Amino acid sequence: MAKKSYSPYKGLEVFLLPGLIVFLVLIVFPFLSNFALSFTKWTGVRTPLWVGLANYQKALTDTVFWTSFKNNLYLIITLTTIPTFIGLLLATFLYEYISKQFGTRISSFFRAGFYVPQVIPAVVSALVWRWILQPDWGVFNYILKAIHLDALAHNWLGDPKTALAAIIVTMIWFQIGYPMVIFMAALQRIDPELYEAASIDGASWIQKFLWITIPLIRPEMFVVILTTTIFALKTFGQIFAMTLGGPGNATMVASYFSYKNFFQNSAVGYGATMSTVVTFIIIVLTIFWVRVQTQQEQREER
Numbered sequence: 001m002a003k004k005s006y007s008p009y010k011g012l013e014v015f016l017l018p019g020l021i022v023f024l025v026l027i028v029f030p031f032l033s034n035f036a037l038s039f040t041k042w043t044g045v046r047t048p049l050w051v052g053l054a055n056y057q058k059a060l061t062d063t064v065f066w067t068s069f070k071n072n073l074y075l076i077i078t079l080t081t082i083p084t085f086i087g088l089l090l091a092t093f094l095y096e097y098i099s100k101q102f103g104t105r106i107s108s109f110f111r112a113g114f115y116v117p118q119v120i121p122a123v124v125s126a127l128v129w130r131w132i133l134q135p136d137w138g139v140f141n142y143i144l145k146a147i148h149l150d151a152l153a154h155n156w157l158g159d160p161k162t163a164l165a166a167i168i169v170t171m172i173w174f175q176i177g178y179p180m181v182i183f184m185a186a187l188q189r190i191d192p193e194l195y196e197a198a199s200i201d202g203a204s205w206i207q208k209f210l211w212i213t214i215p216l217i218r219p220e221m222f223v224v225i226l227t228t229t230i231f232a233l234k235t236f237g238q239i240f241a242m243t244l245g246g247p248g249n250a251t252m253v254a255s256y257f258s259y260k261n262f263f264q265n266s267a268v269g270y271g272a273t274m275s276t277v278v279t280f281i282i283i284v285l286t287i288f289w290v291r292v293q294t295q296q297e298q299r300e301e302r
Contacts (some may be wrong), residue, residue, distance in 0.1 A: 003051075031279060037272035044268050055273040065274070067249050068257040071164060075232040075253065078168050079175055080225050086172075087179030087224070090114060092209065095187045096179075111184060115177035122174065124235030126267050130242045155241055157269040160250035167238055167251055174238075175231070179224045186217035222293040230282055254278045 038055055040048035060063045099107035111150040117125060133141045135155035144153045190213065198208045214221075236255040239245060245252040245260065254274055261271030 034272045035276050037269055039278045040269040042268040043266040059273055064249050064252060064257060067255045068252045071251060071253050074164060075168065075235055076229050079171060079232040080228045082172050083175040083228065084179050084224055086176050088183050090180045091183035091187060094115060095184055107265055111181065114180050117174045118177045123241045125174055126238040126241035130157065133166055160247050163243055163247060163250045167242060171238055176227065178238055182220050182224055183217060186220040190216050195202050218296065219293060222289055224290040229285055233278055233282055
């Protein structure tokens with residue numbers, strides 16, 4: 001009589017059910033509903049009218065649609081490069097210098113300080129920055145005037161040429177703490193003997209940073225790049241609180257364009273089209289970065 005194999009995980013599937021149900025109710029069902037609405041013309045009341053691919057065809061010729069994606073592209077480029085680079089430098093400085101010279105408590109204090117913007121709700125921080133950049137009594141213009149740089153004082157959020165750049169600066173400030181914390185955790189798992197061996201061989205700090213630190217924290221870098229890309233695509237709170245997509249459409253992004261069609265223009269089907277496009281872009285980018293990371297890990301194992 002054959003013996004039954006014993007699995008230590010037998011029966012644990014039941015404990016996965018609550019999470020699976022929540023995932024289906026809060027993620028899968030709303031996504032499928034939104035996807036179905038993208039093929040309809042609906043004002044939010046009465047019965048949706050099936051229009052097939054009409055919303056997607058309209059999007060292809062909609063200048064605001066493409067402007068929103070162009071602005072999102074600017075956000076992706078800046079928010080995946082600048083905060084990642086600054087966060088990595090800050091993490092390295094705090095871990096390799098501050099913690100060794102002044103102790104881990106001081107290092108943790110600065111780490112918490114840089115991470116505070118991540119704890120503040122996006123809309124709250126956006127409102128504070130709107131007050132700072134206010135053209136008449138804002139702190140930023142006041143400082144410029146105080147140091148006799150009156151010519152540089154400007155209506156930063158009211159000028160189409162500077163509005164998006166001003167929002168990008170505020171979002172960089174908001175985002176720096178996240179990659180810094182991730183990279184500090186990554187640095188702690190690097191064997192100090194590698195740095196000691198490199199120092200004995202005469203390697204400079206830059207050489208150790210480029211040839212030891214960067215390669216060993218590459219998995220965390222992939223995570224940071226992916227999550228900041230998704231964050232840039234989903235940007236809404238800052239736009240809603242600071243410019244409402246204006247002036248004109250200078251700061252219009254995909255998420256706010258979808259919201260505007262949903263709740264202001266009563267074009268629910270067209271708003272759902274934008275949400276669906278953004279969701280599929282996020283899915284494609286996620287699959288791409290996961291494959292890149294997997295291939296990188298396989299090459300390192302060989």
